[in-house]
Amino acid sequence: MVLTGSDSSCADHVSADTWTDYTIRLRVKVTVGGFNVNVRKSSVGRYAITLQADAESLIFREFPWGNTAEVDFSPTTLSTGGWHEIEIALLGPQITVKIDGTLIMDYTDGVPLTYGDIAFESFLGATV
Secondary structure, three states: OOOOOEOOOEEEEOOOOOOOOEEEEEEEEOOEOEEEEEEEEOOOOEEEEEEEOOOOEEEEEEOOOOOEEEEEEEOOOOOOOOEEEEEEEEEOOEEEEEEOOEEEEEEEOOOOOOOOEEEEEEOOOOEO
């Protein structure tokens, strides 16, 4: 599957099943800006993994909806124009993020969101 996002675009995966522990692997090419990979996205909240060409990488926890907090960060940025291998793994309360095989974030939530789908969201002015 190929997704292209520019400006403020979003693609959701909605399933009848409740996803709990899973790993997402994707290849990404950022021309400008950045995007979120939303994981464990449900009616109660989400984690947003923010990856950008011009700023640090972040994990936000939004629970309940509208109550957002930054819970982890990395000074790692994505270089523009080239392809990157991204891996996001969710196992119980732990979220790990790798870029091109290098672990950049390892976060354990004391009160984790335990289920939910995925969504991809490009930022205003971005081309991903």
